Amino acid sequence: MHEIEQTQRVTVVGAGLVGSLLSMYLARRGFQVDVLEWRPDMRREEIGAGRSINLAISARGLYALRQVGLEEEALRHAIPMRGRMIHSVSGALAYQAYGKDESQHINSISRAWLNKFLMTHAEATGRVRIQFEQRVQHVDFQKGVLDIVDRAGGASREVHTPVVLGTDGSGSAVRREMALAPEYRAAQEQLSHGYKELTIPPGPGGAFQMEKHALHIWPRGSYMLIALPNLDGSFTCTLFLPFEGPVSFESLGTPAQLVAFFEEQFPDALALMPGLTHDFFHNPTGTMVTVKSEPWHVGGKALLLGDAAHAIVPFFGQGMNCGFEDCVALDACLGRHTRWEDAFVEFFRLRKPNADAIADMAVENFVEMRDKTADPRFLLEKAVEKELLKAFPGEFLSRYTLVSFSLTPYRLAYEVGAIAGGIVAELSEGLTRAEDVDLDRARTLIRERLVPFVKEHSDGFGTAR
Structure with a gap:
């Protein structure tokens, strides 16, 4: 029985990076794909300001985009980062190349741009319909029914679907429903550090005020600042600090305390950040979590991918790359099996050990970046x-x-x-x-x-x- 081939319509929960790319892979296999996204359409209104740890796309993510013909266009909107530029307190710079030569580099790319790009190309297949402001309240996996609330109007409705694919991030509603099953196990570990997005604007005429082709790091032991370049000459900066303690988000309660802290620890960055106090007190403080869960599927009815299955902290630049690799892996599994459950079982077997490994490496790399790079x-x-x-x-x-x-x-x-x-x-x-x-x-x-x-x-x- 070719159960997979006979399935005409599937539902993806989450139109983020992984959900949008996955939809293209599914459309290519002939499925009609309904995507339910709880946020508004980011192509039409500004959302999520201040939560953009810029993305570093590398081999795995680029390979996944190449399979759907989007690698070259994405790279045109990316900036190669060939190494780390380490900033000492004195302002002295030390450069550490990433690869054996300049051909080996990672690429800074805007999360918002890439998400919009993927949504638009998914819809352009003619097989993907994205519905925005749709919140999943409950999932009956056996019956294939999702209870949905329309956030704009408040109306509730049921969506019937043979297969649910959860790509709705680290706070996944689909995973929350899976967790009600007795066989489900999960470990969630939140870092005691949070993050805050800051900005270094472009110089005159859109000039880059620091080395363009580097990921900049100000390592300071238990905390750090990083900066990734943007096409307009600006840098998106992220300050990683403990939530509490003598040097923490809690300890920086006033503009004077913040400026004094930057004058002491990041003086060269401060000189380039005219909007520091506005950004710091206006942008939200983000949290970072590692999620290790199992199983990722309910029979052949539902499957988790990306952060919904295996959220990791951002310190190896692999969260999106790993999620995109999930899309490639699931596509291969669908090509090898006739039943959804068999494809999901193989996908979990292949991806779980690798997801756990990159989760551990990401935490280790946090220690390396903030403590050891200097x-x-x-x-x-x-x-x-x-x-x-x-x-x-x-x-x-x-x-x-x-x-x-x-x-x-x-x-x-x-x-x-x-x-x-x-x-x-x-x-x-x-x-x-x-x-x-x-x-x-x-x-x-x-x-x-x-x-x-x-x-x-x-x-x-x-x-x-």
């Missing part, structure tokens, strides 16, 4: 890693390279990172300059520890192209 020992080890990548191409692999510049499953990237990190730490002992690393010893360690692991899992290592 640490001399860390900088030395990063430089040694770069020497090994150049000296042993194809043999020595780094976690960051595999996560950002390849399609290697996150779980394998995590395990390679542990092995490679151990090798780098050993080779860095007693060194003062990365160029003095013992390449003969490096070759031995790589071939003893890393090469056998890669060979054993050779089917899993995917390239970006």
Whole structure:
């Protein structure tokens, strides 16, 4: 029985980045797709001001866009970021390249622009209908019925559907309904840090006031500021601070306290932020959560994807990339199976270990960005890693390279990172300059520890192209 092929109409809850892209993949398979979105249409009215941690799209996200013919146009609206620019308290700058050369970079792209772009292209398929201001109140998975409230008029209605796909973010209404089942398990961990969006405006004539092709970081131990470039010459900045404590959002209650804090910790950024006090006290303070849940599906009736299934904190720049990879993976599963449940079971089996791995790596990267990027020992080890990548191409692999510049499953990237990190730490002992690393010893360690692991899992290592 070709149950999947016989299904004509499916319902996607959430028209964010993942839901909009998923709709295109489903439309390409011939489905009629109804998308229910609780927010208004962001193409027609301004919404969500102050909540935009800019996106860093990399290999996985670009691959997913390429499958539906949108990669090139998206890249025209993106700015390559070839490395981190570290800002010390004194204003001194230190640059850390992301890849082995300039061909390896991540890309800054506007969340709002990309979401509008994907919604418009989804509707252009002629098979996707997005209905806005529709809030899911209840889901009866067995009957395939959603209770919906129209936020504009307040009217309630029922939507009947054979399949529900929940792409409604970390606070997912579909996941909330799944959680009522006895077999459902979830762990949600909210970071004790929040974030606030700030802005560095463009200079005269739209000039960039800092290095355009870098992700800027002001690491300060237990907190940090970051900035990503925008096409208009501005930078979207995000301040990450604890909610409470001596240096926290709680402690910055007045404009004078805020300015004094920036004068002490981020003086070079302050000089470029004429709207600091307005942005800080006008924009909301965001929260960040890691969600690990299971199962992600109810039989063949419903499935969670993206943040709804596996929300992660934003410190590896992989939330959207991981969600887009979900779309590619589900599409492949639908092509291999005739029953929805079989496709959903395989999707969960493939994606769950990888989602858990990138969730853990994202939390680890937060510590790295705020604590270690200014640490001399860390900088030395990063430089040694770069020497090994150049000296042993194809043999020595780094976690960051595999996560950002390849399609290697996150779980394998995590395990390679542990092995490679151990090798780098050993080779860095007693060194003062990365160029003095013992390449003969490096070759031995790589071939003893890393090469056998890669060979054993050779089917899993995917390239970006």
